[in-house]
Amino acid sequence: MKSALLDQKLWRSFAKNHWEKKPLLLRNVKSGLLEMSAAEIFDLLVLFADRCRELNDPAGFKFYTDGVKAEAEDVLYVLPVKSDKSLAGYHKRMNAQFPDYCLVCDELLQVNLKKQNLLTEFTDELYRHVGFPNRFSEMGLYLGNYKKTPFGVHVDSCGVFSFPVVGTKKFRLWSAAYGDKHPELDRTFNYEKHKKHSQLLEVGPGDMTYWPSSEWHIAESDGSFSATWSLGVWVDKQHKDMFSDSLKNLLHTKLGATGTQVTTTFKSLHGNSGEVTELPPAYVQSLKLLQKMNPLELQDALLQDWMKHISLQGFKSMPVDAAKISVKSKIQLRHEKSLILWQQSLVNKKNHHIAFGGALLEGSSANLLKLVKDLNTGKACAVSSYLKGPQLKKDLSLLQVLADAGACAQVCMEKSTRP
Ligand SMILES: [Fe+2]
Incomplete structure:
Protein backbone atom coordinates (compact mmCIF):
# COMPACT_ATOMS: atom_id res chain seq x y z
CA MET A 1 0.00 0.00 0.00
CA VAL A 235 -7.64 23.98 22.27
CA ASP A 236 -9.53 25.40 25.25
CA LYS A 237 -7.51 28.53 25.91
CA GLN A 238 -8.15 31.61 23.81
CA HIS A 239 -5.66 34.33 22.97
CA LYS A 240 -7.53 36.85 25.13
CA ASP A 241 -6.91 34.60 28.15
CA MET A 242 -3.24 34.14 27.28
CA PHE A 243 -2.79 37.88 26.92
CA SER A 244 -4.71 38.83 30.03
CA ASP A 245 -2.82 36.19 32.06
CA SER A 246 0.44 37.86 31.04
CA LEU A 247 -0.91 41.29 31.96
CA LYS A 248 -2.17 39.92 35.24
CA ASN A 249 1.29 38.55 36.11
CA LEU A 250 2.80 41.92 35.34
CA LEU A 251 0.21 43.84 37.36
CA HIS A 252 0.63 41.53 40.34
CA THR A 253 4.33 42.37 40.43
CA LYS A 254 3.76 46.08 39.83
CA LEU A 255 1.05 46.68 42.40
CA GLY A 256 3.11 45.46 45.34
CA ALA A 257 1.51 45.85 48.78
CA THR A 258 -1.51 47.77 47.42
CA GLY A 259 -2.28 44.70 45.32
CA THR A 260 -2.76 42.54 48.41
CA GLN A 261 -5.41 44.71 50.10
CA VAL A 262 -8.67 42.84 50.64
CA THR A 263 -10.91 45.81 51.32
CA THR A 264 -10.90 49.18 49.58
CA THR A 265 -11.00 52.36 51.65
CA PHE A 266 -13.02 55.25 50.20
CA LYS A 267 -14.00 58.83 50.89
CA SER A 268 -17.55 58.54 49.59
CA LEU A 269 -19.24 55.84 47.56
CA HIS A 270 -21.63 58.09 45.64
CA GLY A 271 -23.30 61.49 45.72
CA ASN A 272 -26.91 62.20 46.78
CA SER A 273 -28.20 61.54 43.26
CA GLY A 274 -26.44 58.18 43.16
CA GLU A 275 -23.76 59.46 40.83
CA VAL A 276 -20.35 57.81 41.22
CA THR A 277 -17.46 60.16 40.45
CA GLU A 278 -14.58 59.24 42.67
CA LEU A 279 -11.99 56.50 42.43
CA PRO A 280 -10.82 55.21 45.82
CA PRO A 281 -7.18 56.01 46.69
CA ALA A 282 -5.94 52.45 45.98
CA TYR A 283 -7.31 52.71 42.44
CA VAL A 284 -5.75 56.12 41.92
CA GLN A 285 -2.40 54.79 43.09
CA SER A 286 -2.56 51.67 40.88
CA LEU A 287 -3.67 53.74 37.90
CA LYS A 288 -0.63 56.00 38.36
CA LEU A 289 1.64 52.94 38.30
CA LEU A 290 -0.02 51.77 35.09
CA GLN A 291 0.29 55.19 33.45
CA LYS A 292 3.95 55.41 34.39
CA MET A 293 4.70 52.07 32.80
CA ASN A 294 7.19 52.22 29.99
CA PRO A 295 5.77 50.56 26.83
CA LEU A 296 9.02 48.60 26.55
CA GLU A 297 8.45 47.24 30.04
CA LEU A 298 5.10 45.93 28.91
CA GLN A 299 6.58 44.41 25.76
CA ASP A 300 9.37 42.85 27.85
CA ALA A 301 6.90 41.23 30.23
CA LEU A 302 4.84 39.81 27.36
CA LEU A 303 7.95 38.49 25.65
CA GLN A 304 9.10 36.80 28.87
CA ASP A 305 5.77 35.07 29.30
CA TRP A 306 5.72 33.97 25.68
CA MET A 307 9.26 32.63 25.94
CA LYS A 308 8.43 30.74 29.12
CA HIS A 309 5.37 29.27 27.37
CA ILE A 310 7.19 28.09 24.24
CA SER A 311 10.11 26.76 26.29
CA LEU A 312 7.85 23.79 27.12
CA GLN A 313 7.72 23.03 23.39
CA GLY A 314 3.93 22.74 23.50
CA PHE A 315 3.82 20.11 26.28
CA LYS A 316 2.68 20.14 29.86
CA SER A 317 6.15 19.19 31.05
CA MET A 318 9.48 18.14 29.58
CA PRO A 319 11.42 14.93 30.14
CA VAL A 320 13.84 15.48 32.98
CA ASP A 321 16.84 13.45 33.95
CA ALA A 322 18.52 16.08 36.04
CA ALA A 323 22.30 16.12 36.09
CA LYS A 324 24.22 17.56 39.05
CA ILE A 325 26.36 20.27 37.52
CA SER A 326 29.65 21.41 38.99
CA VAL A 327 32.36 23.69 37.70
CA LYS A 328 34.22 20.55 36.56
CA SER A 329 31.30 19.35 34.39
CA LYS A 330 31.37 19.17 30.65
CA ILE A 331 27.86 19.63 29.35
CA GLN A 332 25.85 19.74 26.15
CA LEU A 333 22.25 20.27 25.16
CA ARG A 334 19.99 17.34 25.96
CA HIS A 335 18.93 17.38 22.35
CA GLU A 336 20.30 19.48 19.51
CA LYS A 337 16.84 20.74 18.59
CA SER A 338 15.79 21.59 22.15
CA LEU A 339 17.53 24.94 22.42
CA ILE A 340 17.74 26.93 25.63
CA LEU A 341 15.77 30.10 24.91
CA TRP A 342 16.98 33.53 25.91
CA GLN A 343 16.22 37.19 25.38
CA GLN A 344 17.94 40.44 26.11
CA SER A 345 15.88 42.69 28.37
CA LEU A 346 14.34 45.56 26.43
CA VAL A 347 14.34 47.78 29.50
CA ASN A 348 17.79 47.16 30.93
CA LYS A 349 20.26 46.11 28.25
CA LYS A 350 22.50 44.47 30.85
CA ASN A 351 19.83 42.00 31.88
CA HIS A 352 18.56 38.95 30.12
CA HIS A 353 16.11 36.13 30.63
CA ILE A 354 16.76 32.47 29.97
CA ALA A 355 14.06 29.80 29.70
CA PHE A 356 13.83 26.05 29.37
CA GLY A 357 11.05 23.60 30.15
CA GLY A 358 8.87 26.25 31.78
CA ALA A 359 11.68 27.56 34.02
CA LEU A 360 12.39 31.27 33.56
CA LEU A 361 15.59 32.83 34.91
CA GLU A 362 16.56 36.45 35.17
CA GLY A 363 20.23 37.35 35.15
CA SER A 364 22.93 39.69 34.04
CA SER A 365 25.88 37.31 33.75
CA ALA A 366 27.55 37.58 30.36
CA ASN A 367 29.42 34.35 31.21
CA LEU A 368 26.24 32.32 31.62
CA LEU A 369 24.69 33.78 28.47
CA LYS A 370 27.82 32.95 26.48
CA LEU A 371 27.64 29.38 27.77
CA VAL A 372 23.97 29.14 26.72
CA LYS A 373 24.71 30.50 23.25
CA ASP A 374 27.59 28.05 22.78
CA LEU A 375 25.50 25.12 24.04
CA ASN A 376 22.85 26.10 21.49
CA THR A 377 25.38 25.61 18.66
CA GLY A 378 25.52 21.93 19.66
CA LYS A 379 28.98 22.20 21.26
CA ALA A 380 30.01 20.28 24.36
CA CYS A 381 31.16 22.94 26.81
CA ALA A 382 33.44 22.73 29.84
CA VAL A 383 31.63 24.74 32.53
CA SER A 384 34.96 26.02 33.91
CA SER A 385 35.78 27.74 30.59
CA TYR A 386 32.70 29.94 31.00
CA LEU A 387 31.69 30.34 34.60
CA LYS A 388 34.31 31.99 36.77
CA GLY A 389 34.98 34.98 38.99
CA PRO A 390 32.76 36.41 41.71
CA GLN A 391 29.59 35.41 39.80
CA LEU A 392 30.54 31.72 39.78
CA LYS A 393 28.34 30.51 42.62
CA LYS A 394 25.25 32.34 41.41
CA ASP A 395 25.80 31.29 37.78
CA LEU A 396 26.24 27.66 38.80
CA SER A 397 22.97 27.71 40.70
CA LEU A 398 21.16 29.24 37.67
CA LEU A 399 22.72 26.61 35.42
CA GLN A 400 21.53 23.92 37.82
CA VAL A 401 17.96 25.27 37.48
CA LEU A 402 18.26 24.80 33.70
CA ALA A 403 19.69 21.30 34.17
CA ASP A 404 16.86 20.44 36.57
CA ALA A 405 14.40 21.55 33.88
CA GLY A 406 16.04 19.07 31.49
CA ALA A 407 18.05 21.49 29.33
CA CYS A 408 21.45 19.86 29.39
CA ALA A 409 23.29 16.65 30.09
CA GLN A 410 26.77 15.83 31.30
CA VAL A 411 29.04 14.69 28.53
CA CYS A 412 30.48 11.29 29.34
CA MET A 413 34.21 11.99 29.81
CA GLU A 414 35.19 8.60 28.48
CA LYS A 415 33.25 9.26 25.29
CA SER A 416 34.57 12.78 24.89
CA THR A 417 38.21 11.70 25.07
CA ARG A 418 37.80 9.06 22.39
CA PRO A 419 39.34 10.03 19.06
FE1 LIG B 1 -11.55 11.25 24.32
Whole structure:
Protein backbone atom coordinates (compact mmCIF):
# COMPACT_ATOMS: atom_id res chain seq x y z
CA MET A 1 0.00 0.00 0.00
CA LYS A 2 1.25 3.49 -0.82
CA SER A 3 2.41 5.24 2.33
CA ALA A 4 1.13 8.65 3.36
CA LEU A 5 4.11 10.91 3.75
CA LEU A 6 3.65 13.63 6.36
CA ASP A 7 5.22 16.22 4.08
CA GLN A 8 4.54 19.94 3.75
CA LYS A 9 1.80 19.36 1.18
CA LEU A 10 -0.04 17.00 3.48
CA TRP A 11 0.34 19.30 6.49
CA ARG A 12 -0.91 22.28 4.48
CA SER A 13 -3.94 20.32 3.34
CA PHE A 14 -4.50 19.09 6.92
CA ALA A 15 -4.42 22.64 8.29
CA LYS A 16 -6.79 23.90 5.60
CA ASN A 17 -9.33 21.08 5.46
CA HIS A 18 -9.21 19.08 8.69
CA TRP A 19 -7.81 20.94 11.70
CA GLU A 20 -10.79 21.73 13.96
CA LYS A 21 -13.05 21.04 10.95
CA LYS A 22 -13.40 17.36 10.14
CA PRO A 23 -11.90 13.93 10.90
CA LEU A 24 -9.11 12.37 8.88
CA LEU A 25 -7.91 8.81 8.41
CA LEU A 26 -4.52 8.10 6.84
CA ARG A 27 -3.30 4.60 6.07
CA ASN A 28 0.30 3.51 6.30
CA VAL A 29 1.71 6.78 7.58
CA LYS A 30 5.42 7.39 7.33
CA SER A 31 6.55 9.05 10.56
CA GLY A 32 9.30 8.37 13.10
CA LEU A 33 6.60 8.31 15.74
CA LEU A 34 4.98 5.25 14.18
CA GLU A 35 8.24 3.41 13.87
CA MET A 36 8.40 2.87 17.61
CA SER A 37 7.98 -0.88 18.02
CA ALA A 38 5.79 -2.73 20.51
CA ALA A 39 9.00 -4.05 22.12
CA GLU A 40 10.36 -0.51 22.59
CA ILE A 41 7.06 0.64 24.04
CA PHE A 42 7.04 -2.30 26.44
CA ASP A 43 10.55 -1.38 27.63
CA LEU A 44 9.46 2.23 28.19
CA LEU A 45 6.41 1.06 30.14
CA VAL A 46 8.51 -1.13 32.42
CA LEU A 47 11.01 1.70 32.93
CA PHE A 48 8.22 4.10 33.86
CA ALA A 49 6.46 1.50 36.04
CA ASP A 50 9.75 0.73 37.85
CA ARG A 51 10.11 4.42 38.59
CA CYS A 52 6.54 4.54 39.97
CA ARG A 53 7.19 1.47 42.15
CA GLU A 54 10.39 3.04 43.44
CA LEU A 55 8.55 6.25 44.38
CA ASN A 56 5.51 4.30 45.55
CA ASP A 57 3.44 6.67 43.40
CA PRO A 58 1.59 5.61 40.23
CA ALA A 59 1.24 9.22 38.96
CA GLY A 60 1.16 9.10 35.16
CA PHE A 61 -0.75 5.78 35.10
CA LYS A 62 -4.50 5.23 35.27
CA PHE A 63 -6.19 1.83 35.37
CA TYR A 64 -9.84 1.01 34.66
CA THR A 65 -11.66 -2.30 35.11
CA ASP A 66 -15.20 -2.63 33.78
CA GLY A 67 -15.20 1.12 33.28
CA VAL A 68 -14.36 1.91 36.91
CA LYS A 69 -11.19 3.84 37.70
CA ALA A 70 -8.92 2.04 40.17
CA GLU A 71 -7.69 3.77 43.32
CA ALA A 72 -4.11 5.07 43.07
CA GLU A 73 -2.81 2.57 45.67
CA ASP A 74 -4.15 -0.35 43.61
CA VAL A 75 -2.63 0.86 40.33
CA LEU A 76 0.92 -0.03 41.41
CA TYR A 77 -0.04 -3.73 41.44
CA VAL A 78 -1.29 -3.88 37.86
CA LEU A 79 1.60 -2.18 36.08
CA PRO A 80 3.84 -4.03 33.60
CA VAL A 81 6.90 -5.79 35.03
CA LYS A 82 10.06 -6.93 33.29
CA SER A 83 9.11 -10.59 33.66
CA ASP A 84 6.06 -9.97 31.43
CA LYS A 85 8.69 -9.81 28.66
CA SER A 86 6.40 -8.12 26.12
CA LEU A 87 3.13 -6.24 25.71
CA ALA A 88 1.56 -9.60 24.81
CA GLY A 89 2.99 -11.11 28.02
CA TYR A 90 1.58 -8.26 30.10
CA HIS A 91 -1.79 -8.67 28.43
CA LYS A 92 -1.78 -12.43 29.13
CA ARG A 93 -1.25 -11.76 32.84
CA MET A 94 -3.92 -9.02 32.95
CA ASN A 95 -6.44 -10.84 30.77
CA ALA A 96 -6.42 -13.78 33.19
CA GLN A 97 -7.64 -11.44 35.97
CA PHE A 98 -9.60 -8.74 34.18
CA PRO A 99 -12.06 -9.44 31.35
CA ASP A 100 -12.27 -5.69 30.74
CA TYR A 101 -9.25 -3.54 31.59
CA CYS A 102 -7.65 -0.39 30.30
CA LEU A 103 -4.23 0.94 31.31
CA VAL A 104 -3.49 4.54 30.40
CA CYS A 105 -0.01 6.00 30.62
CA ASP A 106 -0.02 9.76 30.07
CA GLU A 107 3.63 10.43 30.55
CA LEU A 108 5.36 7.50 28.93
CA LEU A 109 7.57 9.57 26.67
CA GLN A 110 8.84 11.49 29.70
CA VAL A 111 11.18 8.61 30.42
CA ASN A 112 12.98 8.68 27.12
CA LEU A 113 14.17 11.87 25.56
CA LYS A 114 15.12 10.21 22.27
CA LYS A 115 11.58 8.95 21.83
CA GLN A 116 10.17 12.27 23.02
CA ASN A 117 11.95 13.84 20.07
CA LEU A 118 10.08 11.59 17.64
CA LEU A 119 6.97 13.18 19.08
CA THR A 120 8.30 16.72 18.90
CA GLU A 121 9.22 16.21 15.25
CA PHE A 122 5.52 15.52 14.68
CA THR A 123 4.17 18.29 16.90
CA ASP A 124 6.65 20.88 15.58
CA GLU A 125 5.26 20.35 12.07
CA LEU A 126 1.72 20.43 13.39
CA TYR A 127 2.31 23.69 15.25
CA ARG A 128 4.02 25.24 12.24
CA HIS A 129 0.83 24.68 10.28
CA VAL A 130 -1.97 25.21 12.79
CA GLY A 131 -0.24 27.39 15.40
CA PHE A 132 1.37 26.79 18.79
CA PRO A 133 -1.14 25.54 21.39
CA ASN A 134 -2.07 28.13 24.00
CA ARG A 135 -2.29 25.24 26.42
CA PHE A 136 -0.36 22.08 25.47
CA SER A 137 -0.42 18.66 23.84
CA GLU A 138 -0.43 15.39 25.73
CA MET A 139 0.62 12.00 24.47
CA GLY A 140 -0.96 8.98 26.15
CA LEU A 141 -0.69 5.26 25.58
CA TYR A 142 -3.95 3.32 25.96
CA LEU A 143 -3.76 -0.43 26.24
CA GLY A 144 -6.05 -3.25 27.22
CA ASN A 145 -8.90 -5.47 26.12
CA TYR A 146 -11.62 -2.96 26.97
CA LYS A 147 -14.59 -3.08 24.68
CA LYS A 148 -15.46 0.58 25.00
CA THR A 149 -13.79 3.73 26.31
CA PRO A 150 -14.23 3.36 30.08
CA PHE A 151 -16.16 6.62 30.42
CA GLY A 152 -18.51 6.19 27.46
CA VAL A 153 -19.24 8.60 24.61
CA HIS A 154 -17.67 11.97 25.34
CA VAL A 155 -16.21 15.11 23.92
CA ASP A 156 -12.84 16.52 24.99
CA SER A 157 -11.48 20.02 24.69
CA CYS A 158 -8.70 18.63 22.52
CA GLY A 159 -8.19 17.59 18.94
CA VAL A 160 -7.01 13.96 18.95
CA PHE A 161 -4.49 12.11 16.81
CA SER A 162 -4.48 8.32 17.28
CA PHE A 163 -1.77 5.90 16.26
CA PRO A 164 -2.51 2.22 16.92
CA VAL A 165 0.56 0.17 17.85
CA VAL A 166 -0.97 -3.29 18.38
CA GLY A 167 -4.39 -4.61 17.33
CA THR A 168 -7.27 -2.97 15.54
CA LYS A 169 -9.00 0.04 16.96
CA LYS A 170 -12.37 1.47 16.08
CA PHE A 171 -13.33 5.03 16.85
CA ARG A 172 -16.98 5.99 16.53
CA LEU A 173 -17.55 9.70 15.99
CA TRP A 174 -20.52 12.06 15.97
CA SER A 175 -20.39 15.63 14.77
CA ALA A 176 -20.72 18.52 17.24
CA ALA A 177 -24.06 19.47 15.69
CA TYR A 178 -25.45 15.96 16.29
CA GLY A 179 -24.02 15.83 19.82
CA ASP A 180 -25.63 19.19 20.65
CA LYS A 181 -29.01 17.90 19.55
CA HIS A 182 -28.60 14.65 21.49
CA PRO A 183 -27.24 15.43 24.95
CA GLU A 184 -28.21 11.89 26.02
CA LEU A 185 -25.04 10.73 24.21
CA ASP A 186 -22.92 12.19 27.01
CA ARG A 187 -21.12 9.39 28.92
CA THR A 188 -23.45 6.73 27.54
CA PHE A 189 -22.56 3.19 26.46
CA ASN A 190 -25.99 2.65 24.91
CA TYR A 191 -25.95 4.40 21.58
CA GLU A 192 -27.38 1.72 19.28
CA LYS A 193 -30.02 4.06 17.86
CA HIS A 194 -27.45 6.80 17.22
CA LYS A 195 -25.06 4.53 15.30
CA LYS A 196 -26.48 5.34 11.90
CA HIS A 197 -25.55 8.98 12.41
CA SER A 198 -21.97 8.20 13.38
CA GLN A 199 -18.77 7.78 11.44
CA LEU A 200 -16.64 4.72 12.21
CA LEU A 201 -12.88 4.94 11.75
CA GLU A 202 -11.22 1.53 11.81
CA VAL A 203 -7.45 1.66 12.11
CA GLY A 204 -4.51 -0.63 12.64
CA PRO A 205 -0.76 -0.26 13.26
CA GLY A 206 0.76 2.23 10.84
CA ASP A 207 -2.47 4.20 10.40
CA MET A 208 -3.32 7.57 11.88
CA THR A 209 -6.64 9.21 12.66
CA TYR A 210 -7.49 12.72 13.66
CA TRP A 211 -10.72 14.20 14.93
CA PRO A 212 -11.47 17.81 15.96
CA SER A 213 -12.08 18.82 19.57
CA SER A 214 -15.82 19.24 18.97
CA GLU A 215 -16.34 15.64 17.82
CA TRP A 216 -18.19 13.26 20.19
CA HIS A 217 -16.41 9.91 20.31
CA ILE A 218 -15.94 6.48 21.84
CA ALA A 219 -13.39 3.73 21.18
CA GLU A 220 -14.78 0.25 20.47
CA SER A 221 -13.16 -3.17 20.30
CA ASP A 222 -14.17 -6.81 20.14
CA GLY A 223 -12.30 -7.50 23.38
CA SER A 224 -8.98 -8.42 21.81
CA PHE A 225 -5.81 -6.67 22.92
CA SER A 226 -4.87 -3.28 21.52
CA ALA A 227 -2.33 -0.59 22.30
CA THR A 228 -2.75 2.91 20.89
CA TRP A 229 -0.95 6.20 21.14
CA SER A 230 -3.26 9.15 21.51
CA LEU A 231 -2.06 12.71 21.11
CA GLY A 232 -4.47 15.30 22.48
CA VAL A 233 -3.88 18.90 21.44
CA TRP A 234 -5.80 21.11 23.87
CA VAL A 235 -7.64 23.98 22.27
CA ASP A 236 -9.53 25.40 25.25
CA LYS A 237 -7.51 28.53 25.91
CA GLN A 238 -8.15 31.61 23.81
CA HIS A 239 -5.66 34.33 22.97
CA LYS A 240 -7.53 36.85 25.13
CA ASP A 241 -6.91 34.60 28.15
CA MET A 242 -3.24 34.14 27.28
CA PHE A 243 -2.79 37.88 26.92
CA SER A 244 -4.71 38.83 30.03
CA ASP A 245 -2.82 36.19 32.06
CA SER A 246 0.44 37.86 31.04
CA LEU A 247 -0.91 41.29 31.96
CA LYS A 248 -2.17 39.92 35.24
CA ASN A 249 1.29 38.55 36.11
CA LEU A 250 2.80 41.92 35.34
CA LEU A 251 0.21 43.84 37.36
CA HIS A 252 0.63 41.53 40.34
CA THR A 253 4.33 42.37 40.43
CA LYS A 254 3.76 46.08 39.83
CA LEU A 255 1.05 46.68 42.40
CA GLY A 256 3.11 45.46 45.34
CA ALA A 257 1.51 45.85 48.78
CA THR A 258 -1.51 47.77 47.42
CA GLY A 259 -2.28 44.70 45.32
CA THR A 260 -2.76 42.54 48.41
CA GLN A 261 -5.41 44.71 50.10
CA VAL A 262 -8.67 42.84 50.64
CA THR A 263 -10.91 45.81 51.32
CA THR A 264 -10.90 49.18 49.58
CA THR A 265 -11.00 52.36 51.65
CA PHE A 266 -13.02 55.25 50.20
CA LYS A 267 -14.00 58.83 50.89
CA SER A 268 -17.55 58.54 49.59
CA LEU A 269 -19.24 55.84 47.56
CA HIS A 270 -21.63 58.09 45.64
CA GLY A 271 -23.30 61.49 45.72
CA ASN A 272 -26.91 62.20 46.78
CA SER A 273 -28.20 61.54 43.26
CA GLY A 274 -26.44 58.18 43.16
CA GLU A 275 -23.76 59.46 40.83
CA VAL A 276 -20.35 57.81 41.22
CA THR A 277 -17.46 60.16 40.45
CA GLU A 278 -14.58 59.24 42.67
CA LEU A 279 -11.99 56.50 42.43
CA PRO A 280 -10.82 55.21 45.82
CA PRO A 281 -7.18 56.01 46.69
CA ALA A 282 -5.94 52.45 45.98
CA TYR A 283 -7.31 52.71 42.44
CA VAL A 284 -5.75 56.12 41.92
CA GLN A 285 -2.40 54.79 43.09
CA SER A 286 -2.56 51.67 40.88
CA LEU A 287 -3.67 53.74 37.90
CA LYS A 288 -0.63 56.00 38.36
CA LEU A 289 1.64 52.94 38.30
CA LEU A 290 -0.02 51.77 35.09
CA GLN A 291 0.29 55.19 33.45
CA LYS A 292 3.95 55.41 34.39
CA MET A 293 4.70 52.07 32.80
CA ASN A 294 7.19 52.22 29.99
CA PRO A 295 5.77 50.56 26.83
CA LEU A 296 9.02 48.60 26.55
CA GLU A 297 8.45 47.24 30.04
CA LEU A 298 5.10 45.93 28.91
CA GLN A 299 6.58 44.41 25.76
CA ASP A 300 9.37 42.85 27.85
CA ALA A 301 6.90 41.23 30.23
CA LEU A 302 4.84 39.81 27.36
CA LEU A 303 7.95 38.49 25.65
CA GLN A 304 9.10 36.80 28.87
CA ASP A 305 5.77 35.07 29.30
CA TRP A 306 5.72 33.97 25.68
CA MET A 307 9.26 32.63 25.94
CA LYS A 308 8.43 30.74 29.12
CA HIS A 309 5.37 29.27 27.37
CA ILE A 310 7.19 28.09 24.24
CA SER A 311 10.11 26.76 26.29
CA LEU A 312 7.85 23.79 27.12
CA GLN A 313 7.72 23.03 23.39
CA GLY A 314 3.93 22.74 23.50
CA PHE A 315 3.82 20.11 26.28
CA LYS A 316 2.68 20.14 29.86
CA SER A 317 6.15 19.19 31.05
CA MET A 318 9.48 18.14 29.58
CA PRO A 319 11.42 14.93 30.14
CA VAL A 320 13.84 15.48 32.98
CA ASP A 321 16.84 13.45 33.95
CA ALA A 322 18.52 16.08 36.04
CA ALA A 323 22.30 16.12 36.09
CA LYS A 324 24.22 17.56 39.05
CA ILE A 325 26.36 20.27 37.52
CA SER A 326 29.65 21.41 38.99
CA VAL A 327 32.36 23.69 37.70
CA LYS A 328 34.22 20.55 36.56
CA SER A 329 31.30 19.35 34.39
CA LYS A 330 31.37 19.17 30.65
CA ILE A 331 27.86 19.63 29.35
CA GLN A 332 25.85 19.74 26.15
CA LEU A 333 22.25 20.27 25.16
CA ARG A 334 19.99 17.34 25.96
CA HIS A 335 18.93 17.38 22.35
CA GLU A 336 20.30 19.48 19.51
CA LYS A 337 16.84 20.74 18.59
CA SER A 338 15.79 21.59 22.15
CA LEU A 339 17.53 24.94 22.42
CA ILE A 340 17.74 26.93 25.63
CA LEU A 341 15.77 30.10 24.91
CA TRP A 342 16.98 33.53 25.91
CA GLN A 343 16.22 37.19 25.38
CA GLN A 344 17.94 40.44 26.11
CA SER A 345 15.88 42.69 28.37
CA LEU A 346 14.34 45.56 26.43
CA VAL A 347 14.34 47.78 29.50
CA ASN A 348 17.79 47.16 30.93
CA LYS A 349 20.26 46.11 28.25
CA LYS A 350 22.50 44.47 30.85
CA ASN A 351 19.83 42.00 31.88
CA HIS A 352 18.56 38.95 30.12
CA HIS A 353 16.11 36.13 30.63
CA ILE A 354 16.76 32.47 29.97
CA ALA A 355 14.06 29.80 29.70
CA PHE A 356 13.83 26.05 29.37
CA GLY A 357 11.05 23.60 30.15
CA GLY A 358 8.87 26.25 31.78
CA ALA A 359 11.68 27.56 34.02
CA LEU A 360 12.39 31.27 33.56
CA LEU A 361 15.59 32.83 34.91
CA GLU A 362 16.56 36.45 35.17
CA GLY A 363 20.23 37.35 35.15
CA SER A 364 22.93 39.69 34.04
CA SER A 365 25.88 37.31 33.75
CA ALA A 366 27.55 37.58 30.36
CA ASN A 367 29.42 34.35 31.21
CA LEU A 368 26.24 32.32 31.62
CA LEU A 369 24.69 33.78 28.47
CA LYS A 370 27.82 32.95 26.48
CA LEU A 371 27.64 29.38 27.77
CA VAL A 372 23.97 29.14 26.72
CA LYS A 373 24.71 30.50 23.25
CA ASP A 374 27.59 28.05 22.78
CA LEU A 375 25.50 25.12 24.04
CA ASN A 376 22.85 26.10 21.49
CA THR A 377 25.38 25.61 18.66
CA GLY A 378 25.52 21.93 19.66
CA LYS A 379 28.98 22.20 21.26
CA ALA A 380 30.01 20.28 24.36
CA CYS A 381 31.16 22.94 26.81
CA ALA A 382 33.44 22.73 29.84
CA VAL A 383 31.63 24.74 32.53
CA SER A 384 34.96 26.02 33.91
CA SER A 385 35.78 27.74 30.59
CA TYR A 386 32.70 29.94 31.00
CA LEU A 387 31.69 30.34 34.60
CA LYS A 388 34.31 31.99 36.77
CA GLY A 389 34.98 34.98 38.99
CA PRO A 390 32.76 36.41 41.71
CA GLN A 391 29.59 35.41 39.80
CA LEU A 392 30.54 31.72 39.78
CA LYS A 393 28.34 30.51 42.62
CA LYS A 394 25.25 32.34 41.41
CA ASP A 395 25.80 31.29 37.78
CA LEU A 396 26.24 27.66 38.80
CA SER A 397 22.97 27.71 40.70
CA LEU A 398 21.16 29.24 37.67
CA LEU A 399 22.72 26.61 35.42
CA GLN A 400 21.53 23.92 37.82
CA VAL A 401 17.96 25.27 37.48
CA LEU A 402 18.26 24.80 33.70
CA ALA A 403 19.69 21.30 34.17
CA ASP A 404 16.86 20.44 36.57
CA ALA A 405 14.40 21.55 33.88
CA GLY A 406 16.04 19.07 31.49
CA ALA A 407 18.05 21.49 29.33
CA CYS A 408 21.45 19.86 29.39
CA ALA A 409 23.29 16.65 30.09
CA GLN A 410 26.77 15.83 31.30
CA VAL A 411 29.04 14.69 28.53
CA CYS A 412 30.48 11.29 29.34
CA MET A 413 34.21 11.99 29.81
CA GLU A 414 35.19 8.60 28.48
CA LYS A 415 33.25 9.26 25.29
CA SER A 416 34.57 12.78 24.89
CA THR A 417 38.21 11.70 25.07
CA ARG A 418 37.80 9.06 22.39
CA PRO A 419 39.34 10.03 19.06
FE1 LIG B 1 -11.55 11.25 24.32
